[in-house]
Amino acid sequence: MQFFLQQCLIGITNGALVALVALGYTMVYGIIRLINFAHGDLIMLGACLALSLVSAFGMAGGGMAATWLGVALLVVLCGLFCGGLNVAVDRIVYRPLRNAPKLAPLVSAIGVSFIFMNIGLFWLGPSDRSFPELLPATNLLAGEGLQFTAKDLLVLVVVVPLMLALSLLVKSTRLGKAMRAVSQDPAAAALVGIDVDRVIAFTFFVGGFLGGAASVIYGLYINTIGFQMGFQNGLYAFTAAVLGGIGSIPGAVVGGLVIGLVRSLSSAYVGERWTGAIVFAILIVILVFRPEGLLGRGTKEKV
């Protein structure tokens, strides 16, 4: 039983991280129907920056308070970096293609993903790099017989408030309302006076900011980054977004948790070697039987 609980705990923690990344995908898709293939690699660049900052400021070996403060600072800085980069890419690459057929932005996103990967290759080198262990490794749940350290706690402590903040943003603010309007019908939104391009840019910024936060957490949690990490992580996160219903924010969260649990439970009970196949097989099955995802709304195509 304990083994099952431990795997669930791992699954939820992993899943929370996946969910954070999935939010970036779902937001961009929700607003301009673009699968942003470059999001995973954007996060990789955020992690590169995080590593450079940590090395530059010599953060390893500080006191508890200093470390947590440092982490908070990292999250903000990398968030701003990724958010800004995302906005820039939207402005330069995707905005001119607003009215082009669907293939164009999709393939451009793949192109941007390659460019990001190459930047990562120059930044990090061809091998994986180790992220310093900033958080103590003491087991907080040793009494229960489970393994849960400060790292795992960090993931939940950062992810949950960010998601709540996002929901708040989308539901209760004017900008959030504008985002929802643009995602429903850009033409109508423009007609009522919403600056569609600004709203889209803002969406990219928020998605990127979340990605930047995710990159810091990833570095602290997994402790290894490499220029190729974007693909694998992006794939899982994207699967989570689709699973939950792409375009739906709660869907991304649910999808992330589901994917995290599937990964850990399948590794535990089927075997590590089959995990990749199982995750994607589940994706295919869900898409076949419920294409709009778990929490998505079915879209009817109008003539």
Add this chain to the structure above:
Amino acid sequence: MNIRIRALAVVFFAAIVSVIVLPTSGCRPADPTLVKIVSSLPRTGSAKQQSDTIVRGIRMAVDEAGGRVGPFRIEYLDLDDSTAAAGQWTSEAEAANARRALQDPDVVAYIGTFNSGAAKVSMPILNLGDLLMVSPANTAVGLTKPGLGAPGEPQIYRPTGRLNYCRVVPADDLQGPLSADWAKKRGVKTVYILDDSEVYGKGIADLFDERCREVGIEVLGHDSIDAKAQEFKSLMASVKAANPDLVYFGGTTQSKGGQLAKDMVSAGITGILMVPDGCREQVFIDSAGAANLEGRCFVTFGGLPPEKLTGKGSEFVERYRKMYGEIPEAYAVYGYEAACVALSAIREAGTKDRRAITDKALAIRDFDGALGRWGFDANGDTTMKTLTVSVVKGGKFEFEEILDAAEEAVAAP
């Protein structure tokens, strides 16, 4: 439109023509005073650091010979069997290297490969041309030893029936079983085995598995990992639940050896970790985190580590240190020795005839080289049977002990 289509047609033909002409532009007729040695190693991607040291070793051997061997000048060509696209070795690149070496009449020796899987691709090709192939690093047993590998190995790598392949490093039929014997001697009762599904990694993990069962160590589990995965927390939770004394990983630094070690430690597993020679490089320690491995990670290596070499070997280490400002990685001396083997064979044969050179190389029975005194056996394997175990201490590999196959009973299946 008119001009554009014309321009595009020209581009099309130029593309075709350049594909045909460009590579041949360097062709010139065979030069009777020149011999070439080529190496085929992964020069891009994460294995680059390893192959860098091997290339340096080869270069040092060629430079020491003064760029001449017998009546010939030597040129050394460093070929890449990996592609930027894949980030690791590919069958196509390796096959292309082998064919290129065959086609060039000045090439008389092929030093390669690093990965056992790549050797499977080029061995049959080079065999057709009787071109000498010396590997500084292949350890998969099926490449030379009959009856130990997959059915048909090694005959499928020798379409002409003659031998052309030899290696200066002991094979895994030494490393795998001796590792299990060492574990037994140390009092290990239970193991959990992981591998990276690759030819080398799975091969040695299977050999370790088999031997463990023979000597009475309980194998609690044996799973393959996906070398592209980013983390192994769930896997390590499963391993922890099994509570083994020793975790064995058959794989390389490139197939996530470092990450496994990290996750093993953070999952709270108390057993020791054992890894084969594919992880014997500084990059492994760095990627796992020196603190994580302190005193609990043991690395096997077929042969002696650089700091333990004597005689010509220690001279090589000294020269390497002077030239490059750091001590060589484990495989550098093997690259050096492989090149020395090729040079010695060329010198003895005295001609550019590939068959003669190959025969001379395979006939080596008492070679006094950087690795000690050794020779090739009838299969092209080295007679050196030394295995060393090193432990990671203070962020470096520290020699622990030598396992000599003469002392340990190695039961060949």
Add this chain to the structure above:
Amino acid sequence: MTGQHHTTRDATGAVPLRDRVLAFVRERWDLVALVVLAVAPLVVPALGGALGGQVTTLFIYCILALGLNVMVGYTGLVHLGIAAFFGIGAYLFAILTVPMYPFQMRFVTAAAVSVLATAGIGLALGAPTLRLRGDYLAIVTLGFGEVVKVTLRNLEQITGGMKGLNPVPPPGAGLTVGGINLGLAFAIDPRWFYYLALVTLAGVVVAMRRLEHSRLGRAWVAVREDELAASAMGISATRVKLSAFAMSSAVAGLAGCLYAASLSTTADPNAYDFNRSIMVLCAVILGGLGSIPGTLLGVALLVGFDTVLAPWADSAIQQWNINPSGSSLLSFSGWRLAIFGLALVLVMRYRPEGLVPSRRLAAELHEAHP
């Protein structure tokens, strides 16, 4: 809108020879290319060696790209997993021919069975998923690619895992025709595979041409341009898409058979991953969606870049000692990803129909930007 040629005539009113030749080359580029490629091995000695193998692989990728073109170019469905079908074709062919299994079929039989089976698998995947919207279909194909790769790797007993299945015997192994031992000829002289691949490629090109102009081909295009309108006109969109998927899978499978035969191994499952799918997709898109010469050009450029230009530039850099420390920044292939990425972005921005477009698609893609 027919292509306007302003044929210049000379004093006597006849078209000068140079213009006539150019017009012929432009119109019948395929014949000219075929003749040049067929004659090349007799004229270029390097084709009897390493280069022959590389050009053979180029032809095989051309076939694969033409298969992808059916889905992406003609029918407008984004397919991110074509390498999976490439791999399925290669592995099925290998299973049917290697000595480890009892089948040991001849080349043509094994290829036929493998192609049909791969098409079948394509149908099986397509049937439940083709009704999904374009983006979702792309993800399904991507996921399928990953599932296939992991399965090929894990089913070690059947597929040999990472070792792959080998040795795959050459075509005509054991057959002696006209005094020539076919199997040995294929094994030793790369020109045999060169011609086999060239003939197959020519056959696929001809078949694609015929399809383009057939009812089915036009139905594909109709579905691409406006699925709702097409179904309103009585075209069953699902059936049409399914046929595209099956055809694309079949051609990819054929390419896989040739690949396994020419390498005499299936290689490891990592050779059939997302990277491969993306490369072929890039080739089709950059060269020209829906256009056969475009697709071929795209493959030639991309493969030429990877296997000819990059290694040559790298060894030139090595020889001129520009990059003594071996850093990625100063090597040519270190920039490969950025070059590909930039090419994709620029092409999509300024010429989304590709380098040698199909006219119809060019018109369609530029209607928003006159």
